[in-house]
Amino acid sequence: MAPHTSVSAPTPSRAIRLRPEDDVAIAAVDLTAGTVADADGLTVRLRADVARGHKVALRDLGRGTPVLRYGQVIGFAGTDIAAGDHVHLHNLEYREFERAHEFAVDARKEEVLPVAEQATFQGYVRSDGKVGTRNFLGILTSVNCSATAAKQIAARLRYSGVLDDFPHVDGVVALTHGQGCGMAADGEGIDVLRRVMRGYLTHPNFAGFVVLGLGCEDNQIKALTDGGNLTLRPDLPVFASTIQEIGGTKKTVAAGIERLTEMLPVADRARRTTVPASELILGTNCGGSDSYSGITANPALGNAVDRLVRHGGTGIVGETPEIYGTEHMLVRRAARREVGEKLLERIDWWREYTAKNGGSMDNNPSPGNKAGGLTTILEKSLGAVAKGGTTTLADVVDYAAPVTGKGFVFMDTPGYDPVSVTGIVAGGANLVCFTTGRGSAFGCAPVPSLKLATNTPLYEHMTEDMDINAGGIIDGTTTVEELGEAIFERVLAVASGEPTKSEAMEYGEEEFVPWHIGTVM
CATH class of the missing domain: 2.30.130.110 (Archaeosine Trna-guanine Transglycosylase; Chain: A, domain 4)
Known part of the structure; x- marks a missing residue:
């Protein structure tokens, strides 16, 4: 037997x-x-x-x-x-249910390291005191009618080879969009567009600008500076004109190339210097999320945001429709009651906005989110809000409004990634971290964007697009804390000039998409 x-x-x-x-x-x-x-x-x-x-x-x-x-x-x-x-x-x-709003009960005074103990990076210190992480020339359009001319100016400069003679200039960015006319000449819609334009015109990642219009549009270039709404820094050369004023498209392209070529030697004089991490404004965003987003990449990024706040810096979270259902958690962390109340006001605005347009706050998640395991907006939001870490909510700001304070800040933006990040960059973010579980293709020139994959199969499948693999948290090879530290160190390296995958593939121009609010007429 x-x-x-x-x-x-x-x-x-x-x-x-x-x-x-x-x-x-x-x-x-x-x-x-x-x-x-x-x-x-x-x-x-x-x-x-x-x-x-x-x-x-x-x-x-x-x-x-x-x-x-x-x-x-x-x-x-x-x-x-x-x-x-x-x-x-x-x-x-999904169902609506009551959530208690306890204002500022978890707020705390954040401990910030002395400047001498803060981490540092190599950045471009501008004459207004802001610090850039890149050194670009820009072409900004006031209206869709000048978009083609702007793109031709950028393309011809790139392919002429002249940029090779100026190694300290990162390139030329054409910022075009589909707005600027067929809209009310005053009111929320045009105010938002101009706020975005002002944010880019004052962004420290630019060393010079051509601002280009058609001439007869609602969004007149001169409106950017009327009433003292825009103060440009002394070291920023700006050439502003219109196709009608210059005399047609060919002449406009030639003039734009001439003016930017004149700016190149000046822009090329810029040099990186050592600055504290407190000069970093880190924008965060998630796109193509999956069920792992709230377990791996988002909490690890939140840990990195906590570290940045401790070093005196700023972290921005946006995408109001994608924190819906977590507002009761955020108001507990609000520094003051009025900060929490402003967040709830924006939530109410979104409820009214979606209802007016025949939608609901649960129109999200997307098909890709659902395929990745997310079922309701409540579940998606609980994962998305983790990007903000655990520190006190210092402020809530409107879309594309300047972020002037330190710490964790919430910006009211749509969940649509290009629109959201456009507002965050206009607000002053000089670096972006973008998490994805399905494989979003994204960049946001002139600001470098680090892509974080939520799972190892995605990272290995799209390795040419992904900068960091957060899947080790699931695989058991790392922890949220360890990855948070690694992300923070990578942020400092990228801020100092290390290129990202999206930059190498020249993502970023088409992803400039200002939020279009209001009637198209």
Whole structure:
């Protein structure tokens, strides 16, 4: 008789439970029906296949029961859900519910390192005291009608080879858009566009500008400076004119090339010097998110923001529709009651704005978000807000408004990535970190953008687009704290001139998209 051989039970597949009170866990790998998943010590046998990044129920949930992830409500059971079920669009639904708003109860005075102990980077110190991370010349249009001429000026300069003679100039950026006319000559719509233009014209990553209009548009160039609304720094040469004034497109292109060529030697004199990390304004954004975004890249980026704040710098989070449902958490961190109230005012504006246009705040997530395991806007927002770290919410500012304070700041922007980041850069961000779980292709010239992949398969599949792999948090090769420190160090390196993947592929011009509010007439 053959000796008895013991057979060990199969090792349960891993699922990620973020809080003990959570009703769902996130599959770390593709899970098949009948297998056992281990959610940090709590095991459950799967009743259905659950794809990587999707949710599995850890306990029975009756219809109408609130479902928790991150220890917060992400939706309500649309049907009876059994432990081991796949939880997604077919059985989890969005509903409005009351959230208590406790203003500033978690606010604290942030400890900032003395300047002598702060990290440093190599930046361009401008005559107004702002610090750039790049040194570009720009062409900014007042209206869509001058976009073609602006693009031709930039293209001809690039392909002429003249830039090769000026190694300290990073290039020429044509900032074009589809607005500027067919809109009210005053009011919110044109105010927002002009606020974006002023933000770029005063951005420290530029060493000179051509501002180009058609001539007869609603958005007149002179309106940028009328009433003292814009003060340009002394070391910034600006040539402003219109196609009608110069005498046609060919003459305009020639004039633009001539003026920028004259600016090149002056711009090339700029040199990087050592400055403290407190001069960094880090914009954050997430696009093409998945269920891992709130576990890996976003909290690691939030950890980096916390480190930057400790070193005296500023971190910006935007995308108001994508923090919807977390506002009760943010107002607790508000420095003052009025800061929290301003955030709630913007949330109310968005409710009215979406309703007026026949939508709702739950129109988000996108198809790609859903394929990546996100089900409701509440779930997406809880992951997105992690980019802001844990420090006190110092301020809430309007779209493209100048960010003048230090610490963690929220800017009211749409969730659409190009529009959001355009506003954040106009507000003064001199570097951007962009997280993605599905593989967003993005850049934001003249500001370098670091791309953070939320999972290792994405990073390996799109390695030429991704700068940092946050998937090690799931794989067990790193922690949020370790990756946060690595991101902070990489931010300093990029601010000092290290190129990013999106810069190498010349992303950034087409991603300049000012928010279009108001009627097209």
